[in-house]
Amino acid sequence: MVTREDVENIALLSKLFVPEDELDGLTKSMQEIIDFADAINNAPSSDVGFDNINNLSNVFREDEVVPSYPVAEILKNAPEQAEDHFLVRNRE
C-alpha cells in the first residue's frame, strides 16, 4: 500500500519538489504503477526466475582504450556549462 509518506520520501530522495495539493493524486498514480508491475509477480515463473532470462553470462569488453568524445560533444546536452564543466547551480 503506497502512502503519502512514501511519495514524500521518494520526492525527497529524487530531490523533487512536490506541491502539497498534488500528493494525493501522485499517491494514487503510484499505487496504480505498483499494481501494474505486480502483474509480473503473478506470471508463472521458471526455475531461473527473471534474474537472467537470456541465460547470458560473462559478456565482457577487452581492456583497450577507444578515443573519448570531444568535450563540446560531451557538454552538448548540459543545461548549463562553464569552463568545460557541467555547471550545477545552487538553488538554495
Added chain:
Amino acid sequence: MGCKAVKYELVSGFETHIELSTKTKIFCGCTTQFGGEPNTHCCPVCIGLPGTLPVLNREVVRFAIKAGLAVHGKIADVAKMDRKNYCYPDLAKAYQISQLYEPLIIGGYIELNSGRKIRLHHIHIEEDAGKLIHQHGDTYVDYNRGGVPLIEIVSEPDIRSIDEAKEYVEKLQQVMRWVGISDCKMQEGSMRCDVNISVRPEGAEKFGTRTEIKNMNSITNIARAMEYEYERQVDLIESGGKVVQETLRFDDATGTTSSMRSKEDAHDYRYFRDPDLVTITVPREEVEELRAQMPELPGEKLERYVDEYEIPEKDAALLTKYRNISEYFDKAIDGVKSPKTVSNFIIGQIFRRVETEADKEVFDVAVSPAQLNELVKLLDSGKIRNNLAKSTLEKMLDSGKGALEFISESDMGGVDDNALLELCKAAVEGNPKAVEDFRNGKEKAIKALVGNVMKNSRGKADAMAAEAKIKELIG
C-alpha cells in the same frame, strides 16, 4: 576531562576504495588516466546518457580476483552487479553500478605484525563517481573520473587501536601495489578510506553506536580523525549523552569532525539488480591461472628472509616494503654466501641514494643487482675486504660502473697465504720489541704486529688471518 573511571575500547572497521590500474574504465573504453582536461575522458556511457549500455571490462574482474587472492579471500562462483540509487551531481545516471547482494570476493583477511588478523567481509567492484568542484556557491562537474573502476574492501569491525588502523591501511596499500592492481596513491585519491568507529567500555561485548568518517585521504589524517572521534564519543558518553549514528567529515585544518548530512537525508539506496549487466560466472580455471601467477606476497617473503636468510625482522620489513626492492634483493643474493651482507649493503648504503618513499617504490638504482652480486662475491671469496667493498660500492653508485672498474688485480692480489706469511715474517723481524712484549704476556702487543701487516698490504690483508699467522710464528 580528568581521570576516567571507565576505560573505553576503540572499535573500528574500514571501507577502503581502491582505483584499479586498468587502461580503460569499468563499462566503456575511455582512458582511466589521472588528470586530463575536464570532461575529455568521457563518452555517452560514462556520462550516463539514456539508451547507452555498459559492458564490463574483463580486466576489472581479473584485477579484483587478484586483490581477493592477495588477501586470502574466497572468489565467488557467481557475481552480479547492482544499482545503488542516489541523486547527486557526481553521478550522471543518479545511480552507481556496484555490487551488494553477490560481490566478487567473500571474506579474507589482513594479518598485522602482532599476528592479529583483521577479517574482511567482502570485496566488490564498482564505478567511481565524477569530481565536483564547489566554487562561488555553484558546482562544477568533471566526469573524467566517472566510471573508473574501483574495488571496495570492507573489513569487519576488528580494529582495536589507531596503531592497528594505520598498520591495516599500510598493509593493504603494500599488498595491492605488490600484486600490481593499483598505485594506491592516497594523495591522488586512488586509495580512500571510510572509517567506522565506535567505543565501548573495556570488557563489554556489545558494540557502541558507530559513526562513519568519510573519504579519508592520508594515513596521518586517519589517525588524527580517529583520535578526535574517539575522544568525542568517550566525552559524550561520560557526560551522559548518546552517540548518534551519522556520517561525518574530517576537517584537516581544525582536526575536528562534523556531521555531513542531516537525518532526513539518511541514505536509502534502494539497491536492485542492474538489468543492463549480465551475471559474472567466474571460471575456476581462470582463478587457478591467476593464483599460479601470483607473486610471493610481502608477508611470506618477510618470513622467508628471516627464517632462511637470518635477516633481522626490521631489515626484512624494509626489504619487503616494496616489491621492486625485494626483487632487487632476490637477484643480488644469487649464489652469495650471506644474503645478510647484501641486505646490509642495500639498507646501509643504497637506501641513502633513494631517500623518498616514491623513489624506494621505483627503486631505480645506478648499480644493478648483478653488479652488487659481483661485489659481494669478491668479498665472499676473500679477494677484497669489507672496507674496500664499501668504498667501492660508493664509487659504483656514483658512476653506475661495475666493481672491477675500481678494484685492480693488485688490490685483490698479495693476500694469498704465501704473501701473508711473508708479510707476517717481515713484521716479526722488524719489530723485536713487540714480539718480546707479547712473549712476556702482553697480549695487546700483537696488535702492533698485525697493524704492520695491514699497513704493508695496504689494507688488503685479512687481519684475523694475519693475527693467527703471527701467533704461529712467535707463539
